[in-house]
Amino acid sequence: MWAELLPIGRDAGSRGYRRYAWTRADADCRAWFKAQADTRGLTYELDRNGNQWAWLGDPAAGDAVVTGSHLDSVPDGGAFDGPLGVVSSFAALDELRSREVEFSKPLAIVNFGDEEGARFGLACVGSRLTAGQLTVEAAHKLTDGDGVTLPRAMEAAGYDPYGIGPDPERLSRIGAFVELHVEQGRALDLSGDPVGIASAIWPHGRWRFDFRGEANHAGTTRLVDRRDPMLSYAETVLAARREAELAGAVATFGKISVEPNGVNAIPSLVRGWLDSRAADQSTLDTVVTGIEKAAREYAERHGIDLDVVRESFTPVVEFEDALRDELTKILGARAEHPRPLPVLGTGAGHDAGILSGSIPTAMLFVRNPTGVSHSPAEFAAEDDCLAGVTALADVLEGLACR
Secondary structure (H helix, E strand, O other): OHHHHOOOOEOOOOOOEOOOOOOHHHHHHHHHHHHHHHHOOOEEEEOOOOOEEEEEOOHHHOOEEEEEEEOOOOOOEOOOOOHHHHHHHHHHHHHHHHOOOOOOOOEEEEEEOOOOOOOOOOOOHHHHHHHOOOOHHHHHOOEOOOOOEHHHHHHHOOOOOOOOOOOHHHHHOEEEEEEEEEOOOOHHHHHOOOEEEEEEEOOEEEEEEEEEOOOEEOOOOOHHHOOOHHHHHHHHHHHHHHHHHHHOOEEEEEEEEEEOOOOOEEOOEEEEEEEEEOOOHHHHHHHHHHHHHHHHHHHHHOOOEEEEEEEEEEOOEEOOHHHHHHHHHHHHHHOOOOOOOOEEEEOOOOHHHHHOOOOOEEEEEEOOOOOOOOOOOOOOOHHHHHHHHHHHHHHHHHHHOO
8 A cells, every 4th residue: 555655746856745635646645545445345435525434334323433644745745644544544444354353333544635734725624624613715715826726626626615514414423533643753762662642732823924025126225225024034033933942832934935036126025924833822822922023023123014814723632531541541451561652742733633622533653763744754664654553453443343
């Protein structure tokens, strides 16, 4: 399975992945998912929001156990973020069948669409729509960098953008969702464990900073006569790093748009996107408030107009204690040399976090020795990946086969 997925959407130059929502690479990933479902005799289903489901048992029976993740990527992302969870889900089902277990509940594997938000700027679109955390009106306003709206992109890919929306009936049939994911950090590498359990997802959000100045000639305009928004933006980037360090949080300006974007032209507009995350809401508020305050001071000093827009936000997610404790119990009983599994918090967002407000959710992490993610350098060793499959199979057996 892994070998079949690896070439899809891979850029020859960067060696990273460009699997964006509703593109050719996305379609190829979706075809791969359907083929895996068909090969195993599972009931394939495409829901109203473009999420893919592969069912073992009757979906209408209720109290289903669901696992899976996503197949899309960030720009030039790594191979493991998302796909490891989907591949491991199919492999875990294969393992359970080899054990000849008897399922007492329906089991499903899911591929959530547009988790990374690489094309339209909003993460977890598929799961947000399903959970009612993204309105149809707001979804229809999402636009990519080329001006293509989400409805146009869906139509071009052969999907109906006017059928999207909340899906409470589907969620009511799910008793638990467990997502396996490569760790996006080095906690497991430092502890020496191949697999860990998630405790919580940090609150996080994305803010757009629009610095508006005045375009002019780069060679003939005196420095004192310039209204250069790039200066205010650059100072704000440094302020973000400073505020994050002081608070023990993270803040990143990772995307920028410049107009008119000419080498010999002073910009008229610099638009930068801030991603900030912290262990708790109060700390995050402090960091973002500090960054915006500094940005406004810099903008005023240089005669720049500034607009700040919060484009997305996800509050802290505490995974349900009862389900997390159940995972700990199941995996502890299976271990040859029982010891407590590491319980990790994470600053990365996931579909499991979105769904946690609607259904019980939990996450397993697989060791990433580099700690690198959202990069071609992202990695997990084969032995650790197989340990993740075994752990997921054990969990699914404990939840769905009793």
